[in-house]
Amino acid sequence: MMQVVTQVTVWIIPALLFLIPVYAYWRKVPIYESFVEGAEDGFKTAIKIIPFLIGMLLAIQVFVDSGALKLLVDALTPLFIKLGWNPEILNVIPLAVMRPLSGSGALGVSTQLINTFGPDSFVGRLASTMQGSSDTTFFVLTVYFGAVGIKKYRYALKVGLIADFIGLIASIWIVSMLFG
Amino acid sequence: MLNAIWVFMLCIGILVAALTGNIGAVTSSALNAAELGVKTGIQLIGVISLWMGLMRLAERAGIVSVIAKVFRPLISPLFPDLKRDSPAWGSIVMNLCANILGLGNAATPFGLKAMQELQQENPHPDTASRSMITFLALNTSCITLVPATIIGIRIAAGSQQPTEIIGTTLFATTCAMFCAILADWLFRRRNSL
Numbered sequence: 001m002m003q004v005v006t007q008v009t010v011w012i013i014p015a016l017l018f019l020i021p022v023y024a025y026w027r028k029v030p031i032y033e034s035f036v037e038g039a040e041d042g043f044k045t046a047i048k049i050i051p052f053l054i055g056m057l058l059a060i061q062v063f064v065d066s067g068a069l070k071l072l073v074d075a076l077t078p079l080f081i082k083l084g085w086n087p088e089i090l091n092v093i094p095l096a097v098m099r100p101l102s103g104s105g106a107l108g109v110s111t112q113l114i115n116t117f118g119p120d121s122f123v124g125r126l127a128s129t130m131q132g133s134s135d136t137t138f139f140v141l142t143v144y145f146g147a148v149g150i151k152k153y154r155y156a157l158k159v160g161l162i163a164d165f166i167g168l169i170a171s172i173w174i175v176s177m178l179f180g
Numbered sequence: 181m182l183n184a185i186w187v188f189m190l191c192i193g194i195l196v197a198a199l200t201g202n203i204g205a206v207t208s209s210a211l212n213a214a215e216l217g218v219k220t221g222i223q224l225i226g227v228i229s230l231w232m233g234l235m236r237l238a239e240r241a242g243i244v245s246v247i248a249k250v251f252r253p254l255i256s257p258l259f260p261d262l263k264r265d266s267p268a269w270g271s272i273v274m275n276l277c278a279n280i281l282g283l284g285n286a287a288t289p290f291g292l293k294a295m296q297e298l299q300q301e302n303p304h305p306d307t308a309s310r311s312m313i314t315f316l317a318l319n320t321s322c323i324t325l326v327p328a329t330i331i332g333i334r335i336a337a338g339s340q341q342p343t344e345i346i347g348t349t350l351f352a353t354t355c356a357m358f359c360a361i362l363a364d365w366l367f368r369r370r371n372s373l
Contacts, residue, residue: 020234024237029240045228058210060213062194110330119339128349132330133349143288145295159317167353167355170352171349175348
């Protein structure tokens with residue numbers, strides 16, 4: 001299993017880089033010009049995202065650096081104890097709160113949890129599953145909507161956060177069932 | 181909702197910093213955020229340009245339309261507003277495939293391309309269309325077969341079984357994706373636009 005997974009991840013990008021240009025050349029597509037044209041589009045798109053990123057990161061960064069995130073986590077902890085959750089689960093609350101806000105922040109927290117508790121411990125497995133199973137919703141919405149200049153998100157954020165929450169609950173449940 | 185969350189995080193952050201005698205942190209963290217935004221954007225230039233260039237090749241060669249034709253029936257019930265011959269189908273499918281395989285780097289450019297194509301069919305260019313929201317719901321909750329980054333971290337931390345979380349991740353992402361589709365469907369019915 002391990003072997004297959006590593007082989008797939010190692011081979012897939014070189015394979016695409018080989019197959020697409022070769023096939024396009026065979027179909028008589030002007031490959032170099034087409035590539036540059038597409039890349040130019042990509043360049044413009046990336047630049048367009050920057051103001052949206054700055055706006056989003058500003059609010060998130062101030063919230064995290066001021067200690068407000070830590071206060072929120074501390075406030076949630078007694079609630080989960082009251083709900084009768086396994087006390088070990090409490091260790092992943094910072095990760096759960098961080099996950100939709102900041103990709104690098106969440107990766108930092110989960111790496112630290114995995115190293116502190118060990119990758120094969122309950123907390124390590126739970127942190128791994130949570131990290132792998134949800135996305136940085138705020139970042140994705142900022143980047144994707146920013147790229148096409150959309151400012152009214154309507155119910156997109158609600159749907160994304162509901163999915164994150166369900167992913168979190170499902171992670172806790174399945175890891176508790178299998179490894180608890 | 182976004183406006184409310186934005187002002188909430190900013191104000192609560194400043195308030196907490198002021199009350200804990202940490203107000204200086206706000207200035208440096210605001211400036212850091214601005215810098216980080218630019219840095220992230222610059223880092224994205226390379227990878228987005230690379231994949232969008234390759235995607236253009238695949239498009240011209242007709243690869244994307246074949247992939248779109250094969251997979252469109254699977255996802256078409258989720259996008260009732262999208263025209264049958266829309267170019268967005270190909271990009272949406274490519275983005276979801278990249279997500280499933282854990283290729284975050286490639287997923288973002290395909291996703292951005294999909295958004296541009298969805299924007300072409302959007303009657304209100306400053307407002308998210310229903311198809312866009314459905315696409316983002318799928319994208320953020322997408323089933324993950326290979327959570328590559330976290331497996332790497334587990335290997336680095338000396339795990340005996342770095343891949344044992346593939347099953348649990350698959351379960352959690354399947355639940356999340358199912359609920360995202362359901363939530364999107366419910367909101368979609370309440371919001372006609």
